[in-house]
Amino acid sequence: MAEETKTVLPLAKGVVPTGKLHEMRKRALEDPEGFWSEIASELYWKKGWDKVVEGEPPYFKWFVGGKTNLAYNALDRHVKTWRKNKAAIIWEGEPGETRVLTYYQLWKEVNKFANVLRDLGVKKGDRVTIYMPMVPEAAIAMLATVRIGAIHSVVFSGFSAKGLAERINDAQAKVVITADGMYRRGKKLNLKEIVDKALQETPSVESVVVYNRLGLDINMEEGRDYWWNDLMEGAETYAEPEWVESEHPSFILYTSGTTGKPKGIIHDTAGYMVGVYATMKWVFDIKDEDIHWCTADVGWITGHSYVVYGPLLHGATTLMYEGAPDYPKPDRWWSIIEKYGVSIFCTAPTAIRMFMRYGEKWVERHDLSSLRILGSVGEPINPEAWWWYFKHIGKEKCPIVDTWWQTETGHIMISPAPGIELVPLKPGSATFPLPGVDADVVDDNGNPVPPNTRGYLVIKKPWPGMLHGVWGDPERYKRTYWSKFPGWYFTGDYAMKDEDGYFWILGRADDVIKVAGHRLGTMEIESAFVAHPAVAEAAVVGKPHPVKGESIVAFIVLKEGQQPSDELREELRKWIRETIGPVATPDEIHFVTKLPKTRSGKIMRRVLRAVISGKELGDLSTLEDEASVEEVKRAVAQLR
Numbered sequence: 001m002a003e004e005t006k007t008v009l010p011l012a013k014g015v016v017p018t019g020k021l022h023e024m025r026k027r028a029l030e031d032p033e034g035f036w037s038e039i040a041s042e043l044y045w046k047k048g049w050d051k052v053v054e055g056e057p058p059y060f061k062w063f064v065g066g067k068t069n070l071a072y073n074a075l076d077r078h079v080k081t082w083r084k085n086k087a088a089i090i091w092e093g094e095p096g097e098t099r100v101l102t103y104y105q106l107w108k109e110v111n112k113f114a115n116v117l118r119d120l121g122v123k124k125g126d127r128v129t130i131y132m133p134m135v136p137e138a139a140i141a142m143l144a145t146v147r148i149g150a151i152h153s154v155v156f157s158g159f160s161a162k163g164l165a166e167r168i169n170d171a172q173a174k175v176v177i178t179a180d181g182m183y184r185r186g187k188k189l190n191l192k193e194i195v196d197k198a199l200q201e202t203p204s205v206e207s208v209v210v211y212n213r214l215g216l217d218i219n220m221e222e223g224r225d226y227w228w229n230d231l232m233e234g235a236e237t238y239a240e241p242e243w244v245e246s247e248h249p250s251f252i253l254y255t256s257g258t259t260g261k262p263k264g265i266i267h268d269t270a271g272y273m274v275g276v277y278a279t280m281k282w283v284f285d286i287k288d289e290d291i292h293w294c295t296a297d298v299g300w301i302t303g304h305s306y307v308v309y310g311p312l313l314h315g316a317t318t319l320m321y322e323g324a325p326d327y328p329k330p331d332r333w334w335s336i337i338e339k340y341g342v343s344i345f346c347t348a349p350t351a352i353r354m355f356m357r358y359g360e361k362w363v364e365r366h367d368l369s370s371l372r373i374l375g376s377v378g379e380p381i382n383p384e385a386w387w388w389y390f391k392h393i394g395k396e397k398c399p400i401v402d403t404w405w406q407t408e409t410g411h412i413m414i415s416p417a418p419g420i421e422l423v424p425l426k427p428g429s430a431t432f433p434l435p436g437v438d439a440d441v442v443d444d445n446g447n448p449v450p451p452n453t454r455g456y457l458v459i460k461k462p463w464p465g466m467l468h469g470v471w472g473d474p475e476r477y478k479r480t481y482w483s484k485f486p487g488w489y490f491t492g493d494y495a496m497k498d499e500d501g502y503f504w505i506l507g508r509a510d511d512v513i514k515v516a517g518h519r520l521g522t523m524e525i526e527s528a529f530v531a532h533p534a535v536a537e538a539a540v541v542g543k544p545h546p547v548k549g550e551s552i553v554a555f556i557v558l559k560e561g562q563q564p565s566d567e568l569r570e571e572l573r574k575w576i577r578e579t580i581g582p583v584a585t586p587d588e589i590h591f592v593t594k595l596p597k598t599r600s601g602k603i604m605r606r607v608l609r610a611v612i613s614g615k616e617l618g619d620l621s622t623l624e625d626e627a628s629v630e631e632v633k634r635a636v637a638q639l640r
C-alpha cells in the first residue's frame with residue numbers, strides 16, 4: 001500500500017482496541033446530563049447547575065442555573081494546592097529572554113490587573129479589546145477580564161488600524177489593552193501607532209492600557225492612555241471574582257464569514273469552560289508533568305482554548321513564544337522544544353509545510369525526545385506533511401492528533417483522542433467526533449451521504465462550547481448557521497466519511513478561505529478593494545498554495561479613466577494591508593475589464609478558481625458573456 005494511504009496503528013506494541021472511545025461517544029449522546037455532569041463536577045461552581053442543557057435551535061443554555069468563574073477555575077483552584085509554585089506560563093521572547101510565571105505569580109498578576117480594570121470603570125458585561133503581542137500580559141489581560149465578569153475581544157495583532165477600529169466599534173469596547181510594540185523577525189513594530197489611528201474613530205473607548213514591551217518612545221494621550229506598570233503598581237492584590245451565570249458571555253471573537261463584515265462570535269462561560277477542559281484531556285491527554293506548547297497566537301480561537309484556558313484549567317504548564325517560527329534560523333522552534341522539554345506540541349499544517357521546505361537538517365540538530373503528542377489544527381493536513389511531521393518531529397513515536405473545529409465550536413470537535421483511547425490513524429483524517437459531538441455528513445436535503453461521498457458537515461445536537469450568537473446580529477446568526485438545515489448547526493465545511501466511519505474534512509463549502517491557517521472571507525477582501533478610489537469591481541478567490549494551503553488571488557475591474565500598471569498593483573496590495581491587515585495581502589492581482597458573471601449578475605467565483613488552477617471550467621450555461629472568461633485566462637497567463 002502506498003505510504004500516503006497507509007493506516008498507522010496505535011503506537012504502543014500489543015495494544016488492542018478496547019472500544020472505550022466508542023462506548024464513551026455512545027454514552028455522551030444517550031445521556032448528556034449524566035455524562036457532562038461528571039466532567040463538570042471536576043471544576044469549581046459557586047452554585048451548582050439545575051440542568052445540563054436546555055433550549056431549542058438556535059439557542060441553547062448549558063449548565064443552567066449554575067454560577068462560576070473561568071479565571072477562578074484556571075487559577076485559584078490550583079493556587080490552593082501544591083501547584084501554587086508550579087510553572088503556569090513559560091514564555092520566550094523573540095530576542096531570546098525567558099520568563100516563568102508560577103500559578104501563584106500569574107494569579108497575583110491577574111488579581112491586580114482585575115482591580116486595574118475595575119478602577120478604570122469596567123463592570124460585568126462591559127467589553128475589553130485586547131490587541132497584544134504574544135506576551136504573558138495578553139493572557140493576564142484575558143483572565144483578568146473574565147475574573148470581573150467583563151467580556152474580552154482579542155484582536156489579532158496582524159490586523160490593521162481599520163480592522164481593529166471596526167472590531168472595537170462593533171463590540172463598543174470601553175477599554176483597549178495593548179503594547180507599545182512587538183518584535184517580528186528582529187524588527188520592532190510599533191503597535192501603539194496602529195491603536196492611535198484606530199482610536200480616531202472609536203468613540204466608545206474611554207481608556208487604553210499600554211504594556212511596555214520595547215521601550216519605544218510613543219504617544220501617550222493624557223487622561224486616556226496609561227502604562228500597564230504604573231497602574232499595576234498601585235493596584236490592590238486581591239480581586240474577588242465575579243460569580244457569573246453559566247450563560248454569561250466570557251468573550252467575543254471576530255471571525256470571517258461570507259459577507260464583508262467580520263462577525264463577533266459569542267462564547268459563554270460554563271459550557272465553554274467544560275468543553276475546553278474535557279477536550280484538553282481527551283485530545284492532548286494533558287498531565288501534570290507536561291509542557292504544552294500550542295504555537296497559535298492568542299488572537300485566534302486556538303490561542304484562547306489551547307494556549308490559555310485549556311492548559312490552565314488543568315493546572316498544566318503552557319508555553320508561549322513571541323516571535324517568528326524561523327527566526328533567527330529555521331531551527332528556532334525545535335530549539336525551544338529541546339530547551340524546555342516540550343511534551344505536547346500543536347501547530348498548523350502551513351508551518352509544517354514551511355519547515356519541510358527548510359529540510360530535516362534543522363530538526364536533526366535538536367533532541368526532540370521529550371515529545372509525546374503532536375497536534376495539527378486549522379486547515380486540512382495533506383498526507384505528505386502528515387508523514388513528515390510523524391517521522392521527523394515525532395520520530396514515529398508520537399500520535400498526530402488532527403483536530404477539526406472552528407471559532408464557532410469553541411473547542412475541538414473531531415479528532416483522535418489518545419487521552420481516552422487511540423484509534424488507528426489515517427493521515428489526513430481527523431478520525432471520529434469526540435464524545436458529545438453528533439456530527440454527520442449530509443446532502444442538500446439533509447440526508448446522510450453514502451461512504452466516500454462528499455457532503456456538508458453538520459452538527460445535529462448542541463455541544464458545550466457552542467457559540468451563543470453573533471454579537472449584535474441575531475439574524476445573521478440564524479441565517480448563517482441554522483437555516484440551511486433547520487435544527488442543525490451548519491459548519492460551512494465539506495466532508496466525507498469513509499467505509500470505516502472516519503471523517504475527512506474536505507475544505508470550505510462557502511466563500512471563506514484559509515491562508516497560512518488564517519481564516520479570511522473573500523467578500524471582506526473584495527469590499528476592501530472596492531473602497532479604493534481606482535477600483536470599480538473586485539472578485540477574490542483562493543488558489544491552492546504548496547505552503548500556505550491557499551493564497552489570495554484578486555481580479556480587479558478599474559474605474560473609467562484608470563490605467564492598469566505595476567505601480568497601481570503595488571498600491572492596491574498596500575491598500576489591503578492597511579484596510580484589513582498584512583494577513584490579507586493578495587499574492588496575485590489581475591486587471592480585467594469585466595468579471596465572469598451569471599445573467600443575474602452574480603460573480604462566478606468557481607470559474608475564476610478553475611482558471612487559476614488550470615482545471616475544467618465546468619458548466620458555463622449561466623455565463624452572461626464568454627469574452628470575460630477569455631480575458632481572465634489572458635490576464636492570468638500574462639502575469640505568470
Ligand code: WTA
Pocket residue numbers: 255300301302376377378379380381402403404405406407408430491492493505506507508514517518519
Ligand atoms: C478549517 C480554527 C481541515 C475548516 C480552529 C473550519 C480544518 C475552519 C481543520 C475554522 C482540520 C479547522 N482539518 N480543516 N483539522 N481544522 N479547519 O474558525 O474549514 O479559524 O471550518 O478555527 O478551519 O477556522 P477557525
